Amino acid sequence: MLLLTHSYAPEHSPPQRRWTxxxxxxxxxxxxxxxxxxxxxxxxxxxxxxxxxxGRPFMRSTGEFGERIRRVPFLWHRNTRIGRLINHLFxxxxxxxxxxxxxxxxxxxxxxxxxPILGAGYVAARMLKRPLVVDMRDAxxxxxxxxxxxxxxxxxxxxxxxxxxxxxxxxxxxxTHGFARTxxxxxxxxVATVTNGVDLARLTKLDPPPLKRxxxxxxxxxNHGESQRLDVAIRAAALVGDRMRLTMVGHGVMRPDLIQLxxxxxxxxxxxxxxxxxxxxxxxxxxxxxxxSLRDDxxxxxxxxxxxxxxxxxxxxxxxxxxxxEARAILEEAEAGHVVAADPEKLARLWEWLxxxxxxxxxxGHGRLWVRNNANVEALGQQYIDLLAEVAxxxxxx
Numbered sequence: 001m002l003l004l005t006h007s008y009a010p011e012h013s014p015p016q017r018r019w020t021x022x023x024x025x026x027x028x029x030x031x032x033x034x035x036x037x038x039x040x041x042x043x044x045x046x047x048x049x050x051x052x053x054x055g056r057p058f059m060r061s062t063g064e065f066g067e068r069i070r071r072v073p074f075l076w077h078r079n080t081r082i083g084r085l086i087n088h089l090f091x092x093x094x095x096x097x098x099x100x101x102x103x104x105x106x107x108x109x110x111x112x113x114x115x116p117i118l119g120a121g122y123v124a125a126r127m128l129k130r131p132l133v134v135d136m137r138d139a140x141x142x143x144x145x146x147x148x149x150x151x152x153x154x155x156x157x158x159x160x161x162x163x164x165x166x167x168x169x170x171x172x173x174x175x176t177h178g179f180a181r182t183x184x185x186x187x188x189x190x191v192a193t194v195t196n197g198v199d200l201a202r203l204t205k206l207d208p209p210p211l212k213r214x215x216x217x218x219x220x221x222x223n224h225g226e227s228q229r230l231d232v233a234i235r236a237a238a239l240v241g242d243r244m245r246l247t248m249v250g251h252g253v254m255r256p257d258l259i260q261l262x263x264x265x266x267x268x269x270x271x272x273x274x275x276x277x278x279x280x281x282x283x284x285x286x287x288x289x290x291x292x293s294l295r296d297d298x299x300x301x302x303x304x305x306x307x308x309x310x311x312x313x314x315x316x317x318x319x320x321x322x323x324x325x326e327a328r329a330i331l332e333e334a335e336a337g338h339v340v341a342a343d344p345e346k347l348a349r350l351w352e353w354l355x356x357x358x359x360x361x362x363x364x365g366h367g368r369l370w371v372r373n374n375a376n377v378e379a380l381g382q383q384y385i386d387l388l389a390e391v392a393x394x395x396x397x398x
Contacts, residue, residue, distance in 0.1 A: 001026065001033055001388060002105035002128075004095050004121045006088055006114035008037040009063065010053055012276050014307040015111050015137060018175075018196055024065050025381025031388075033067040034102040036124075038074040038091040043251045043274065045077040045087065058098060072098045079253055085116075092116035099124035106392035107170075111135040115162065122165045131170035131391045136179065138304065171391050173384070178303030178326040194384045196307055197375035200368070203314045204281065208362050209288040216244040216355040218320065219287035221280065222308045224252030229295035231261055232322065235344035236351065238267035243355050249283055250274050284315050288361050289337065289354060293322040296342040305330065310375045312336075313367030318360070322347065336367035 007013040023033050040054040041047050047054045055071030063069050072094035077083035108130050110121020125132035166172050172191045174180040180193045237246040249272040262269040290312045294301045302325030312319055319337030328339050340350045354360055
């Protein structure tokens with residue numbers, strides 16, 4: 001198989017996590033895997049690793065599981081919408097010749113949300129005369145409509161282009177069942193769902209937080225973007241005051257604005273740079289509750305599940321869910337915490353209640369059990385392998 005993606009190891013990102021897990025399964029099953037991806041440069045828009053670690057333009061290297069990785073150039077850019085878009089367009093254009101340099105595959109996979117790479121994947125599959133699988137990590141084009149990423153006549157052109165590629169793909173794989181239903185309602189029949197998941201062997205179940213503590217410790221770990229609407233959490237923390245501390249770990253386009261907001265409101269918030277590996281567990285271990293958040297004014301998020309959801313469930317921490325739709329249903333089914341509207345006053349009341357009655361923070365491992373039954377990465381990998389085998393073999397798929 002040939003994978004085109006805008007982010008891959010050693011970067012740390014949702015597509016990197018998904019495809020690192022899946023490629024491990026593919027390689028264990030005997031698949032040869034080629035990956036075309038930009039030189040590692042996230043999240044700052046520039047190379048921060050050595051050339052050996054980040055990769056060299058159009059040179060091939062070997063990944064952790066024996067996959068062959070061919071890197072393409074990127075453009076140094078600021079962490080803004082337009083900066084990322086120009087960079088993605090450039091790297092996607094470079095990905096087409098890089099795909100031609102790889103071994104001819106049985107199937108081509110392109111993973112979204114980077115829209116330019118979607119077009120590159122389509123061109124590569126047609127150029128190589130091989131089946132195309134589109135891995136839709138987000139609800140495109142719906143999310144572009146909600147976020148108003150494009151305006152005027154360009155809006156309809158972008159939406160039609162995305163839907164045209166979805167229609168012409170041999171298979172569209174979604175990470176939520178809700179978005180799969182949305183695509184089927186539009187007439188697509190070539191749709192399957194392989195959700196995100198986690199490797200429970202690599203995530204330790206934490207002991208419950210203490211029943212007595214001077215303040216409530218709340219953690220948000222992840223992207224600080226427009227989609228998360230994290231100003232709600234900061235405003236709620238300001239209402240609660242010294243009875244709590246909100247720790248925010250990560251990066252994103254909204255981070256400078258969030259830091260300014262917290263300072264202006266004198267909110268009990270601490271900001272930390274992104275962490276990886278064992279340091280993540282240190283933050284989780286200090287938390288009483290972990291936030292999973294998506295803004296509630298974008299309809300596309302009814303069928304979207306934040307990528308950190310399964311990780312937080314797996315470690316056994318209480319979840320403060322500011323989500324709707326399928327994500328809310330998962331948290332309620334897993335009995336892993338409390339779901340609240342994206343309203344600072346309502347969120348503040350929840351946190352005040354948890355600070356007063358810390359027994360509510362004891363979720364007893366229900367979330368980890370839910371992940372074991374529904375988001376086990378080995379089972380998901382085998383599910384994807386079965387789908388690819390049918391597509392590559394020209395057989396029917398559902």
